Amino acid sequence: PKRKQYTPTGTVISGLGEGRYYMSIPHYREQFDNLLGFVPFPGTLNIRLDPASIQAREEVEHIEWFEIPGFTADERTFGGVRALPCRIRGNECAMVEPSRTHYPTDIVEVISELELRKILNLNDNDAIEVEICHD
Numbered sequence: 001p002k003r004k005q006y007t008p009t010g011t012v013i014s015g016l017g018e019g020r021y022y023m024s025i026p027h028y029r030e031q032f033d034n035l036l037g038f039v040p041f042p043g044t045l046n047i048r049l050d051p052a053s054i055q056a057r058e059e060v061e062h063i064e065w066f067e068i069p070g071f072t073a074d075e076r077t078f079g080g081v082r083a084l085p086c087r088i089r090g091n092e093c094a095m096v097e098p099s100r101t102h103y104p105t106d107i108v109e110v111i112s113e114l115e116l117r118k119i120l121n122l123n124d125n126d127a128i129e130v131e132i133c134h135d
Helices: 018-023 026-036 051-062
Strands: 004-006 009-013 045-049 066-068 071-073 076-078 081-088 091-098 107-112 127-129 132-134
Touching: 004 051, 009 051, 018 026, 018 107, 026 066, 026 081, 026 091, 045 051, 051 132, 081 107, 081 132
Parallel strands: none
Antiparallel strands: 004 132, 009 045, 009 127, 045 107, 066 081, 071 076, 081 091, 091 107
16 A cells, blocks of 8 residues: 655744753653654754644544653653654654643644754744655
8 A cells, every 4th residue: 555645834933942851851862762763852843834734733643653651750750752753854753742732733843863953954934844654
């Protein structure tokens, strides 16, 4: 069967800075490395989806995401995260969604081994396309 491809598009936005914090926690970093094959750059690329892409975002809900269960460290409880491998301009990345997200469905967070903003020279409001391939 042909691989189904979703390519939601949107614009780059500034996040709340929470992604940076969570991506610096060793347990998450190890889990992402195990599941995705890369240690994420400490930060996320936040994308506000175009209205037409919100449908694609809802369709990928039914794809099998990688699950990282919640855990406790230093007497704090950290929620689970799910990750969906994707690519942006040829770079391996993953869409991540914390189980306790503060974002509406039109915003997605992407992690990568590289600092995407820097290597792709991205600024707020730049148009971006996310490629999600699925069998």
